[in-house]
Amino acid sequence: MHATDAVQSAKRGIDVCNACRYCEGYCAVFPTMMLQRSFTDTDMAYLANLCHNCNGCYHACQFAPPHPYGINLPRDFAEIRLESYAEYSFPKVLGRAFNRNGLTMLALVGVSLAFVLLGMLLFVPHDILFSAQTGPGAFYRIVSWGVMSLFVGASLGWSVIALSMAARNFWHDTASPLTKAISQSAIRTALKDIATLRYLGGTDGGGCNDIDASFSQTRRHFHHALMYGFLLCLASTSVATLMHHFLGWEAPYSWYSLPVVLGTIGGIGMVIGCIGLIWVKIATDPAPVARRVLGADYALLILLALVAKTGLLLLLFRATPIMGTLLALHLGSVLALFIALPYGKFVHGILRGAALLKSAVEREGREVVGG
Amino acid sequence: MPDFSQFYDVAIIGGGNAALCAAVSARQDGASVIVLEHAPKAFRGGNSRHTRNLRAMHEGPTSVLTESYLEDEYWDDLLRVTGGETDEKLARMTIRQSSRVMPWMSECGVRFQPSLTGTLSLSRTNAFFLGGGKALVNAFYDTAERLGITICYDTEVQSMDLDDGFAKSISVSANGFPQTIRAKTFVVSSGGFQGNIDWLKKYWGEAAENFLIRGTPYARGRMLQNLLDQGVQSVGDPTQFHCVAIDARAPRFDGGIVTRLDDIPFSIVVNKSARRFYDEGEDVWPKRYAIWGRLVAQQEGQIAWSIVDQKSELLFMPSVFPAITAGSIRELAGKIGLDADTLEQTVSEFNAAVQPGDFNPQKLDGCHTEGLAINKTNWARTIDTPPFICYPHRPGITFTYLGVKVDERARVIMADGKPTANLYASGEIMAGSILGRGYLAGFGMTIGTVFGRIAGQEAARHARN
Structure with a gap:
């Protein structure tokens, strides 16, 4: 990491935090920072990704603006996170996508939708594309299973590689003697922290400052809806792929089949999560918010909502003549999402997961050493 | 409304x-x-x-x-x-x-x-x-x-x-x-x-x-x-208030807990004349920190400077403001605007008066000076290893x-x-x-x-x- 303005500002803030320590009980960031008196730029990348942006420390801070010290860790950390996504991206040159991420994502979605729509218009006979298709293989009369699998497999495959490399870059850059060995129990702790979004619950379950100085679990609940909705949709697609490949059952599947039930619940969850998180972003006290990161935040939420909504609409209208058009919109947005995964806000899940693992590993390590 | x-x-x-x-x-x-x-x-x-x-x-x-x-x-x-x-x-x-x-x-x-x-x-x-x-x-x-x-x-x-x-x-x-x-x-x-x-x-x-x-x-x-x-x-x-010695560089109001300084027991504290004025090692810090506000308030210009050397650097919580450091006592005197000859004399007299003992920051260790007008009764160690580390103190009022x-x-x-x-x-x-x-x-x-x-x-x- 570099000594950017946000890194400098956060370092000054942490010096104040370290002399105060009232926030020690809030999240993993504070006990971690209290172990040191001076910090490298890379330390800041780690702490920033460990921060869940819950704003607890901002609203509790007697030195927050307009106090002359002007301590505002959530805002500084949000900016550093964005900078760290670029810093650790693979290949590094594509980290530039984070400079104006909202615009980049908009362009990507536009190109992707246009690509799929034009492709269909050019290669699919219009009497098939614009008429009702029913029975097994209905979707594949418009886009063959092979073509669909090729694009989805290639884009998702690349993104998995790029995200893994980002995690690896982060892990190497922030490595410490304690992170050389990763125990099973540390992995369990980290997975539990991720699965429960522990630090969006205020650690003690009393909630965070989602909107203002009062406490709620709103953001945590919407994030759960989105994250588990997304996972259910992935599960739906995986089950469908297995059914297709091994059993030879072709989509569309009945309303009560496993892939459709998983996809429907997941899709609704994603839509609720996206709308809820967008609402929180609009309603929240703007003081601890970093405006620079909002483009990336909104872009990912809107894109996820688009994927979920087009998927649900496709399900509803799959037996009508607009199925072909909806399929194009859904596949176009899914393609955009998969390409965007390593170059947009989705990276936060990967780097924060890595930061939580590092935190769990180091806590265990210190207990063993007895420090 | x-x-x-x-x-x-x-x-x-x-x-x-x-x-x-x-x-x-x-x-x-x-x-x-x-x-x-x-x-x-x-x-x-x-x-x-x-x-x-x-x-x-x-x-x-x-x-x-x-x-x-x-x-x-x-x-x-x-x-x-x-x-x-x-x-x-x-x-x-x-x-x-x-x-x-x-x-x-x-x-x-x-x-x-x-x-x-x-x-x-x-x-x-x-x-x-x-x-x-x-x-x-x-x-x-x-x-x-x-x-x-x-x-x-x-x-x-x-x-x-x-x-x-x-x-x-x-x-x-x-x-x-x-x-x-x-x-x-x-x-x-x-x-x-x-x-x-x-x-x-x-x-x-x-x-x-x-x-x-x-x-x-x-x-x-x-x-x-x-x-x-x-x-x-x-x-x-x-006329009375609760008052502790805090970092003199704190803002006039609202500086809060981050301006506190805990270094006095390990230091010597001098006033504008570059002279010590009280026993810095009188008792454990939690029992004594509240008297130092008043002590500093009684000095000329209501300011004092604590000085430790490299040996004591990590023994206390620093305030949020960076320490003033120097490679020699003379250089330090220049940085904080005290008379260099007097400060050197104060430090060398103090060092010469330090008696041998087992230094222990966790308790009243009895490490003391002898023969000074104002002796230090605990945690007295020579101040001779650069860098020399100094914090300015002023009275910080908590409440009346x-x-x-x-x-x-x-x-x-x-x-x-x-x-x-x-x-x-x-x-x-x-x-x-x-x-x-x-x-x-x-x-x-x-x-x-x-x-x-x-x-x-x-x-x-x-x-x-």
């Missing part, structure tokens, strides 16, 4: 913990309540913003407190720090009630946590607020809003119309506009006067210009003065002791000993009745919470009748 023409049951003057405990308690007992806070919303909460715990009596371990802390031990602690300048009846009542306030605070949204790292000595006696005092203040304001209490920020109460022990109305400046507010009862919780430098100058002269105020600039004592002028009985020595006298029902007492009819007080403005001298960590919040509750309940009851 609030309706200032409304005739409220209870008007609360102030916006810190004691004020809000009174407001919420009165509202919970059915009264209509208005809170008048001088500060803007961002700085609401008075000095409660800077607090972090409350001293609570308890008979066994609780969720955040270890072992037990019973009435007699609590009372002994109070007696020791005040040297008897307390009121046993009020103090014991406060102590007993402190064992019952935490569940109510939790209902009001206050969250507790085990004692912070480095404060293990308080884990048995003091319950820490998760996120500190501002988080507590936020929780109370949130509760107050939910209960329908009218809250006015940027509203300074300037005077009270007090007629023969009966409070009729108050005059306020609300966002700069004069208003008169009438109410059936009033609770005054507007703190001490440490934020009023001109008032401090009455006792301390121009030296007060060099005092730093650790907390809110809004504790100006305007209502305190107004009430005393109208024949309310005072408690506490007006002067206040109004109250009875066990939180009623304000007039000079003739009669209670006022409808005027109550809670918090720093009456704390001098119980803590007339000294300091006991977390006890100010205990007094504020206990008397805030009593004042609110009594005011609501009086308004009903």
Whole structure:
């Protein structure tokens, strides 16, 4: 990491935090920072990704603006996170996508939708594309299973590689003697922290400052809806792929089949999560918010909502003549999402997961050493 | 805008913990309540913003407190720090009630946590607020809003119309506009006067210009003065305040806990003449840190410099401001503007007087000097290993002791000993009745919470009748 303005500002803030320590009980960031008196730029990348942006420390801070010290860790950390996504991206040159991420994502979605729509218009006979298709293989009369699998497999495959490399870059850059060995129990702790979004619950379950100085679990609940909705949709697609490949059952599947039930619940969850998180972003006290990161935040939420909504609409209208058009919109947005995964806000899940693992590993390590 | 023409049951003057405990308690007992806070919303909460715990009596371990802390031990602690300048009846009542306030605070949204790292000595006696005092203040304001209490920020109460022990109305400046507010009862919780430098100058002269105020600039004592002028009985020595040595580079107001310095026991401390003036190793720091504010206040220019060498660098919590460092004592003298020859002489005389011993920062180790006019009696080690590390100190005032006298029902007492009819007080403005001298960590919040509750309940009851 570099000594950017946000890194400098956060370092000054942490010096104040370290002399105060009232926030020690809030999240993993504070006990971690209290172990040191001076910090490298890379330390800041780690702490920033460990921060869940819950704003607890901002609203509790007697030195927050307009106090002359002007301590505002959530805002500084949000900016550093964005900078760290670029810093650790693979290949590094594509980290530039984070400079104006909202615009980049908009362009990507536009190109992707246009690509799929034009492709269909050019290669699919219009009497098939614009008429009702029913029975097994209905979707594949418009886009063959092979073509669909090729694009989805290639884009998702690349993104998995790029995200893994980002995690690896982060892990190497922030490595410490304690992170050389990763125990099973540390992995369990980290997975539990991720699965429960522990630090969006205020650690003690009393909630965070989602909107203002009062406490709620709103953001945590919407994030759960989105994250588990997304996972259910992935599960739906995986089950469908297995059914297709091994059993030879072709989509569309009945309303009560496993892939459709998983996809429907997941899709609704994603839509609720996206709308809820967008609402929180609009309603929240703007003081601890970093405006620079909002483009990336909104872009990912809107894109996820688009994927979920087009998927649900496709399900509803799959037996009508607009199925072909909806399929194009859904596949176009899914393609955009998969390409965007390593170059947009989705990276936060990967780097924060890595930061939580590092935190769990180091806590265990210190207990063993007895420090 | 609030309706200032409304005739409220209870008007609360102030916006810190004691004020809000009174407001919420009165509202919970059915009264209509208005809170008048001088500060803007961002700085609401008075000095409660800077607090972090409350001293609570308890008979066994609780969720955040270890072992037990019973009435007699609590009372002994109070007696020791005040040297008897307390009121046993009020103090014991406060102590007993402190064992019952935490569940109510939790209902009001206050969250507790085990004692912070480095404060293990308080884990048995003091319950820490998760996120500190501002988080507590936020929780109370949130509760107050939910209960329908009218809250006015940027509203300074300037005077009270007090007629023969009966409070009729108050005059306020609300966002700069004069208003008169009438109410059936009033609770005054507007703190001490440490934020009023001109008032401090009455006792301390121009030296007060060099005092730093650790907390809110809004504790100006305007209502305190107004009430005393109208024949309310005072408690506490007006010239006295709680004062510690803090980093001289702190802002004039509101620098908070991060400006504290814990290096004195390992250092030598010199004044503007580059001479030592007190035994830096007299006792363990928690027992001695409160005297250094006054010691520095008595030096020329109200400033002093602590000097340690590389050996002691990691033995104390530094303040948030970077240390002044130098490779030699002469260079250091240049950096802090002291006479280099004198400072070198002070250090070399000190070094020559250091006796051999087993240095131990954890206890009174007996490492001392001999033959100096002012010897250092513990932790005396030669100061000879660069870099030399220096912090400037000034007196940092926490709170003043002067206040109004109250009875066990939180009623304000007039000079003739009669209670006022409808005027109550809670918090720093009456704390001098119980803590007339000294300091006991977390006890100010205990007094504020206990008397805030009593004042609110009594005011609501009086308004009903």
